[in-house]
Amino acid sequence: MTTATQCVPCSQGTGVLDQAQIDDGLTNLPGWAQRESTIFKRYEFKGFAKATQMANLVAWHSDKMGHHADISFGWGYCEVVYTSHEAGGLTENDFLCAIRLESLLD
Numbered sequence: 001m002t003t004a005t006q007c008v009p010c011s012q013g014t015g016v017l018d019q020a021q022i023d024d025g026l027t028n029l030p031g032w033a034q035r036e037s038t039i040f041k042r043y044e045f046k047g048f049a050k051a052t053q054m055a056n057l058v059a060w061h062s063d064k065m066g067h068h069a070d071i072s073f074g075w076g077y078c079e080v081v082y083t084s085h086e087a088g089g090l091t092e093n094d095f096l097c098a099i100r101l102e103s104l105l106d
Helices: 019-027 048-065 092-105
Strands: 033-035 038-044 070-074 077-082
């Protein structure tokens, strides 16, 4: 899908991906799924501390990438959601961030 290594700032003119592009992008992201105009993954842990560590990793990664995820977490889970609010849907930035996040976890 993308060969970019860093997210580019979105604007209202940024093109959103069509459904075929979204489906293609998800084939490279096991465990990720689409929910309306977002992609998300729920990570499961045994305890609160690990879930908090994951949320902090996502926050750090989002800051480095310049594209911020929506993060929710609690005892035993951390859910990461990407969308490009400014563009009004999913863009390559969302998939790039998800791919890079997964590479940090390998």
